[in-house]
Amino acid sequence: MKKLAIDGGEPAVSAGALKPWPPIDERDKKAVLRVFENQVLCGGGAPETAALQKEWAEYIGRKHCLATSSGTAALHMALAAAQIGLGDEVIVPAYTFLASASCILHANAIPIFVDIDERTYNIDATKIEQKITDKTKAIIPVHLHGLPADMDDIMAIARQHKLIVIEDACQAHGAEYKGKKVGSIGDLAAFSQNSSKNLCGGEGGFFVTDNDAYMMRGDMLRMFGDEIDDETKLRVYNASILGYMYRTQELPAAFTRSQLQRLDENNAIRQKNCAFLTEILQEYPWVTTPYVPADRTHVYWMYIVRFDPKRAGVDLSPREFRIALEKALHKEGVAVGQWQIMPVPAQDLFQTKIGHGKGFPWKNNPLYDREVVYRAEDYPVASTLVENYTAIIGTNPPNGTELLEMYAEAFRKVFNDLGAVVKHKDDDMVAHFSGRVFMAA
Ligand SMILES: Cc1ncc(COP(=O)(O)O)c(C=O)c1O
Numbered sequence: 001m002k003k004l005a006i007d008g009g010e011p012a013v014s015a016g017a018l019k020p021w022p023p024i025d026e027r028d029k030k031a032v033l034r035v036f037e038n039q040v041l042c043g044g045g046a047p048e049t050a051a052l053q054k055e056w057a058e059y060i061g062r063k064h065c066l067a068t069s070s071g072t073a074a075l076h077m078a079l080a081a082a083q084i085g086l087g088d089e090v091i092v093p094a095y096t097f098l099a100s101a102s103c104i105l106h107a108n109a110i111p112i113f114v115d116i117d118e119r120t121y122n123i124d125a126t127k128i129e130q131k132i133t134d135k136t137k138a139i140i141p142v143h144l145h146g147l148p149a150d151m152d153d154i155m156a157i158a159r160q161h162k163l164i165v166i167e168d169a170c171q172a173h174g175a176e177y178k179g180k181k182v183g184s185i186g187d188l189a190a191f192s193q194n195s196s197k198n199l200c201g202g203e204g205g206f207f208v209t210d211n212d213a214y215m216m217r218g219d220m221l222r223m224f225g226d227e228i229d230d231e232t233k234l235r236v237y238n239a240s241i242l243g244y245m246y247r248t249q250e251l252p253a254a255f256t257r258s259q260l261q262r263l264d265e266n267n268a269i270r271q272k273n274c275a276f277l278t279e280i281l282q283e284y285p286w287v288t289t290p291y292v293p294a295d296r297t298h299v300y301w302m303y304i305v306r307f308d309p310k311r312a313g314v315d316l317s318p319r320e321f322r323i324a325l326e327k328a329l330h331k332e333g334v335a336v337g338q339w340q341i342m343p344v345p346a347q348d349l350f351q352t353k354i355g356h357g358k359g360f361p362w363k364n365n366p367l368y369d370r371e372v373v374y375r376a377e378d379y380p381v382a383s384t385l386v387e388n389y390t391a392i393i394g395t396n397p398p399n400g401t402e403l404l405e406m407y408a409e410a411f412r413k414v415f416n417d418l419g420a421v422v423k424h425k426d427d428d429m430v431a432h433f434s435g436r437v438f439m440a441a
Pocket residue numbers: 069070071072073096097099100142168170171191192193194204205
């Protein structure tokens with residue numbers, strides 16, 4: 001048995017082997033230079049933005065697309081365009097990125113959380129109905145990690161209770177549910193093109209819908225409340241509704257268009273890389289690899305695994321075991337660590353409930369007098385997940401066999417020597433994944 005790197009052995013992964021996402025090449029540089037040559041830098045109807053909107057709508061099969069400054073902006077626009085607001089409740093999974101829920105507060109509505117499914121980590125559709133009240137207006141399913149949520153069940157519940165469905169597809173560009181691209185199933189959807197995402201623009205987002213009224217309102221909301229993008233008309237500078245400034249710019253739009261040409265190719269590489277990892281990791285019955293139901297595709301924005309100390313015969317808590325493994329793998333040169341560290345309702349925002357100030361919209365709200373309590377223990381699946389999951393970074397192109405063979409060697413070394421791993425459980429080192437940066441302190 002080779003000595004573990006945490007015990008002073010040679011790391012399995014060579015320094016610098018992990019390549020950053022996204023791969024940027026001459027095609028991207030040319031696209032960005034085109035903007036400088038055109039000398040049009042912004043505008044909802046500017047050429048790169050307009051072309052990107054058309055290309056994305058065609059790609060996912062939707063009538064309308066508005067490019068935005070972020071996924072958060074697109075989510076807020078979706079709620080506002082559907083006129084969800086004061087006095088309304090919106091259902092959202094308890095485990096996701098904050099913005100899936102904070103957009104509800106931005107719209108002055110109340111987030112109501114539902115636990116996630118044990119295998120997909122998406123909203124547990126069987127638990128939605130018990131959270132529906134006379135105030136519920138919408139459901140925001142999130143296609144978490146790149147895996148589509150149970151959209152048939154969610155749409156059926158929504159139709160029965162006359163609820164609007166806003167897909168949070170921020171992590172799932174190109175993923176398909178029963179042959180349909182995510183973002184084309186609900187009433188509206190939001191995507192994020194922030195730099196870690198499968199379709200990258202640096203920052204950016206998409207608001208998409210087939211509904212003409214939502215589109216018209218979305219267009220007004222995106223630009224100050226009146227500015228429908230029509231190059232043939234003069235700007236009137238007369239806001240008719242309360243809007244925002246959520247436009248994107250031509251530079252990220254041009255870059256995103258160039259990256260979009262390679263989205264399918266890049267997703268296919270991710271899928272191949274993840275299949276390779278899954279095959280290696282399935283040799284260990286105490287490691288849970290991602291579950292992909294047969295009716296959908298996973299585009300692996302993030303690849304996560306879970307560790308079960310009991311099945312591994314290790315006398316540590318799930319949290320202790322996970323951290324011990326993260327330390328040993330990190331020393332071998334594998335980029336591992338956690339992304340979300342608690343269920344969303346456990347975050348301070350939902351514990352202090354200061355909101356917009358003075359407790360609004362939970363308190364001092366003329367249209368809402370119910371007491372909503374957010375407790376992590378009400379979401380046992382999400383709370384258990386954060387104890388024992390870790391993300392493995394390196395499945396994005398341009399990474400491939402070269403890196404993953406080294407990862408495989410690292411996993412075998414560490415997983416076949418759990419006795420040595422456990423000895424370091426109290427070492428003063430924290431492995432935590434943050435955006436694109438993996439930090440070990
Ligand atoms: C699930 C989810 N929703 C919303 C967002 C918000 O997107 P953005 O960062 O572009 O505002 C993100 C990403 O950050 C996300 O992962």
